[in-house]
Amino acid sequence: MNLPFVYDQLKIRIDRVNFSALWTGFHPFKFALYNDKECYYNGAFVEKTSDFMANTAIKYKDEHIAIWYLESEPDDFDCLAASLIHEMFHAFQQVSGETRHPNEFEALFNYNYSTENISIKISEAKLMNEIITNDKTTKFGALLKLRRYRKEKFEYEFDYESMIEQIEGTARYIEISALRVINPVKAQNHLEKLLHRIVDPKNYLPIRVISYETGAMFIHCIQKAGDFNYEIFDSETFGQKIIKDIDFMNINIVKDETIHDQILAYKNATNKIIEAAIAKNKIALSGKYPLCGLNIYDARWNGRYAVSNYFVSYKDKEEIKVLSGNFVLELDDDLNVTNVYYQ
Numbered sequence: 093m094n095l096p097f098v099y100d101q102l103k104i105r106i107d108r109v110n111f112s113a114l115w116t117g118f119h120p121f122k123f124a125l126y127n128d129k130e131c132y133y134n135g136a137f138v139e140k141t142s143d144f145m146a147n148t149a150i151k152y153k154d155e156h157i158a159i160w161y162l163e164s165e166p167d168d169f170d171c172l173a174a175s176l177i178h179e180m181f182h183a184f185q186q187v188s189g190e191t192r193h194p195n196e197f198e199a200l201f202n203y204n205y206s207t208e209n210i211s212i213k214i215s216e217a218k219l220m221n222e223i224i225t226n227d228k229t230t231k232f233g234a235l236l237k238l239r240r241y242r243k244e245k246f247e248y249e250f251d252y253e254s255m256i257e258q259i260e261g262t263a264r265y266i267e268i269s270a271l272r273v274i275n276p277v278k279a280q281n282h283l284e285k286l287l288h289r290i291v292d293p294k295n296y297l298p299i300r301v302i303s304y305e306t307g308a309m310f311i312h313c314i315q316k317a318g319d320f321n322y323e324i325f326d327s328e329t330f331g332q333k334i335i336k337d338i339d340f341m342n343i344n345i346v347k348d349e350t351i352h353d354q355i356l357a358y359k360n361a362t363n364k365i366i367e368a369a370i371a372k373n374k375i376a377l378s379g380k381y382p383l384c385g386l387n388i389y390d391a392r393w394n395g396r397y398a399v400s401n402y403f404v405s406y407k408d409k410e411e412i413k414v415l416s417g418n419f420v421l422e423l424d425d426d427l428n429v430t431n432v433y434y435q
Contacts, residue, residue, distance in 0.1 A: 093165050095125050095132035105173035105274050111180075114269045115262075116323050117188070121149075121180040123158040133157070142414065145403065146387075147175070149182035156183035170278055174271035181266040185259065188325050194255035196300075196388040197427065200398065202248065203299065207352045208345055209246045210296050212238055213253075215345075217290035217306065223313045224287060232317035239331070240338040253303050254331030260300075261307010262322075268308060283312075293351045297358040298390055307331070362392040365399050369420035369433040376415050377432035381406040383423060397422055404432060 102123075111118040124133035124144070131140035133152070143150045147160045158179035166172045219235040222228040243250045268286075272279035286305045289295050295302050310331065314320050322330040384407050386400035393399075398421045405414045406429050415432060422431040 093127065093162065095127070095130055095137075095162070096135075098162065098165060098169075099125055099132050099135065101169045102173045102176060105170060106177060109177060109270050109273045111177075114177075114266050115181070115184075118181065118184050118266070121156060121158055121183040123160070123176050123180065124152070125160055125162055127162055145414070147179060149179050149186060151186075156186050158183055168278075170275040171271065171282070173274055174267045174279075177270040178263045178267035181263045182259075185263075185325075190259070190325055191327065192255050192258045192329050194252050194259070197383075199252045199300075200388065200391050200393050203252055204246075204249060205297065205299070205355045205358070206246060206249065207347050207349075207355065209242060209249055210293070210299075210351045210355075211348045212242050212343075212345055213296065213306070214291060214293060214348065214351070217309070220306075220309045220313050221287050221291055223316055224283075224309065227316065229317035232313060235313065236335055236338050237341060238343065240335040240340055241343045243332070243335060244340050249299075251329075251332065253299060253306070254329040256300055256303035257307025257310060257331050258329040260304040262311065264304045264308035265311045293348060293354050296351070297354060298392070300388065301390060359394070362394050362399060365392065365435060366394060366397045366420050369435045370397075372434065374434040375431060376417065376419060376434055377406070377429065379430070380424070381408055381429045383421070383427045383429050384412050386421065399435075401435075404429070 102125075106120065106123075111120055122134045124131055124138070126132070126140055126144050131138050131144060141152070143152060144159055144161075149156060149158050151157075158176050160172070160176055160179065216235055216238050219231045219238070222231050223235070239250075268279055268283055271282060286309060290302065290305050290309060311322055314322055314330075314334070318334070320330070320334050326333070383404075385403075385405040386398060387402045387404075391398060391400050399419075400421060401418045403414055403416050404419050404421060405412055407413075418435040420433040420435060421429055422433075424430055
């Protein structure tokens with residue numbers, strides 16, 4: 093693969109975007125493309141360090157940059173350019189002192205999948221769909237009331253979701269907005285797909301993934317119907333702040349039993365992944381090592397074992413080490429890794 097060619101094609105598209113028009117103070121950041129053998133950064137090949145992992149924003153040589161892993165030449169340069177701007181926004185969050193990051197480890201172990209909570213979230217999604225698709229801005233108040241109800245009844249879950257919406261939802265919103273500049277037709281198609289995704293119950297497990305979309309769509313609704321500044325870097329998320337003055341009202345919630353079935357299916361699928369890995373008994377690591385990181389994007393937990401795709405990191409004495417692959421982790425009560433099984 094010709095990384096310099098891909099880099100140049102992406103930079104041409106990125107340079108067409110007025111970053112400050114997307115978000116006050118936002119500006120371009122340098123970016124790197126890499127694969128298993130090469131790393132191309134800011135127009136030149138560089139040595140790939142252990143910091144280059146996944147698609148994200150990292151600090152490299154005292155600069156915050158966006159990085160993207162490529163196994164092969166991309167088939168859509170427009171969408172990839174917008175995705176890189178998404179990662180640049182994470183770099184912008186870092187240099188702006190963003191503090192509203194969720195405790196991902198805690199949430200993996202403590203988030204409770206509730207039929208009622210997710211039923212209300214899908215009701216919210218249907219309202220967002222109406223507001224965005226049909227300009228039903230009169231529905232915005234009802235949307236805020238549902239969110240206020242969930243904040244009262246499911247505070248831990250609501251706050252976790254709102255932090256994901258704050259960090260990832262804003263970046264997804266920036267991605268769509270950037271794509272609208274690069275290729276308006278693709279941006280509209282992307283928006284329509286997201287609106288379909290947020291009303292489908294099967295997309296709500298794991299909750300972290302759909303929160304990218306609900307956060308982005310909520311900002312679109314605020315733009316259409318609200319008078320609220322979501323661009324401020326503050327101690328509260330925009331999701332928490334916008335409902336502070338909304339009076340709590342009891343709401344008669346009709347639970348969607350398909351969601352109950354989805355939750356059971358998700359838990360059963362998690363157990364099957366874990367049981368299959370243990371039965372295979374191909375062990376990558378055994379001992380007692382503090383857990384440092386896993387791929388939280390779609391991580392799973394059943395009360396004793398965690399599922400992590402692509403990597404897991406742990407502390408061996410004073411050194412942080414990384415295993416690459418798809419794993420099942422056995423953890424003790426202090427979050428020490430005792431066994432790591434290949435899936």
